[in-house]
Amino acid sequence: MKKLIKLSIALSILVFTSCNNKVEENIKMYTETWDEIINSGNLELINENNFTDDVTLIYSPDNIVGLESFKDYYSNFVTGFSDVEFTMKNVFGQDDNIVKHWHYKGTHTGDFFGIPATGKTVNIEGVTLVKMNAGKIAQEQDFMDNMLFLQQLGIISSPENIGIIDNLYKAFDVGDIPSVLGSLDANVIWNEAEGNAYADGNPYIGPDAVLNGVFARVGGEWDGFKLVDIELHDMSNNQVLATLRYNGTYKKTNKAIDAQVAHLWTLKDGKVIAFQQYVDTKQLNDVTKK
Incomplete structure (x- = not known):
């Protein structure tokens, strides 16, 4: 056994x-x-x-x-x-x-x-x-x-992109510029529309350049500047297209605008790495003339 x-x-x-x-x-x-x-x-x-x-x-x-x-x-x-x-x-x-x-x-x-x-x-x-x-x-x-x-x-975009850009616009609406800048990559490439007076600094590289070259000038030269009728469109290649309008009054001429605008945002890892503005530059230029 x-x-x-x-x-x-x-x-x-x-x-x-x-x-x-x-x-x-x-x-x-x-x-x-x-x-x-x-x-x-x-x-x-x-x-x-x-x-x-x-x-x-x-x-x-x-x-x-x-x-x-x-x-x-x-x-x-x-x-x-x-x-x-x-x-x-x-x-x-x-x-x-x-x-x-x-x-x-x-x-x-x-x-x-x-x-x-x-x-x-x-x-x-x-x-x-x-x-x-x-x-x-x-x-x-x-x-x-x-x-x-x-x-x-880049075949499809991150589902978080729309939310990031939506929060960015909401922060801008209440004047929370630090949060807007915080959404930008340290080396963000920012371009204003050709023909826009603020395009003189294109491309703005980094949040500080955007703050000083665009946001500070807008705040100093316009009363009641607002982004309205914002619609966000999810794009491929981690891009978001925003269609909207600019409302505001140019201080020096007291003329108002209601301009059609498009913003193309490019994101990576939850940050904006590029911005391109498209706007009715003729209307913007007309209101600056007395």
């Missing part, structure tokens, strides 16, 4: 060790293969030696199946980006299953699924579920924040 127990324990240890070795071999093969494919751009490693013939990427609306389709899909990440840094932050497995937590960073300098190069940098993390079969990669399913990825590419 004791001999049977010892034999059973020995067999269990052998099986456990064998399983562990298999998992370790799968993880080693998997990590080395993808490191070479993404970081070195070696797409030829997507072959029958490393992947099953019917390797499948679980995808919506249709799965991507087969070596060539699999290679075509991932070629977009290799040829569409430069300065690529692909790291696996954590990898673990059980039996033929692997879970990887990864980080991908690169600059969009080539065609990416038909999207021309934007020059923007993406910095994203995700998780992939993997199934192995006889030491080969048989199936993958990626989980990542696709919305954030597209925002970083």
